[in-house]
Amino acid sequence: MKRFGFYAGTLFVGALAHFFCQRYLSLPSAAPDVLLLLTAAHGFACGPMTGQMLGFCWGLIGDSTGTELFGVSAFNLALVGFLAGTFRRRVASERVTAQLVIGLVATAVQAVVGRTLLSSFEAGSRGSLFVFLLQCAMNVVFVPWVFLATERW
Numbered sequence: 046m047k048r049f050g051f052y053a054g055t056l057f058v059g060a061l062a063h064f065f066c067q068r069y070l071s072l073p074s075a076a077p078d079v080l081l082l083l084t085a086a087h088g089f090a091c092g093p094m095t096g097q098m099l100g101f102c103w104g105l106i107g108d109s110t111g112t113e114l115f116g117v118s119a120f121n122l123a124l125v126g127f128l129a130g131t132f133r134r135r136v137a138s139e140r141v142t143a144q145l146v147i148g149l150v151a152t153a154v155q156a157v158v159g160r161t162l163l164s165s166f167e168a169g170s171r172g173s174l175f176v177f178l179l180q181c182a183m184n185v186v187f188v189p190w191v192f193l194a195t196e197r198w
Contacts, residue, residue, distance in 0.1 A: 075179040085129040086195035093130025100126030148188035
């Protein structure tokens with residue numbers, strides 16, 4: 046019961062943080078992807094199964110409110126959570142420089158896998174390089190705070 050409460054509370058707080066950032070801290074073309082950063086942070090903190098499960102659930106929450114193809118975010122976040130959990134023994138994720146690299150790599154993985162899946166199912170789905178770089182910059186700004194919050198949680 047205690048574990049279920051932890052997961053339910055984590056999913057709820059993460060979704061609220063993501064929706065807050067999407068609403069109030071976004072620019073016209075990009076916003077910090079808090080769910081992506083939370084998934085990577087929980088993958089590094091708790092392991093691949095927890096990161097994958099939380100990423101999949103957060104992805105479904107994001108997909109249910111989004112306008113893109115349903116399931117792409119769930120797959121992306123589950124993949125990022127699994128990869129983060131798999132590499133957690135090889136990366137010193139408590140260091141800020143490692144966290145910045147983790148944020149950049151997670152954003153790049155999400156962009157590449159997401160665009161590949163979307164281009165397979167939708168015609169004409171292309172993103173600009175400026176939006177990608179802006180997304181990377183916003184995620185890099187937020188990643189140390191997300192890792193700190195995950196450590197405290």
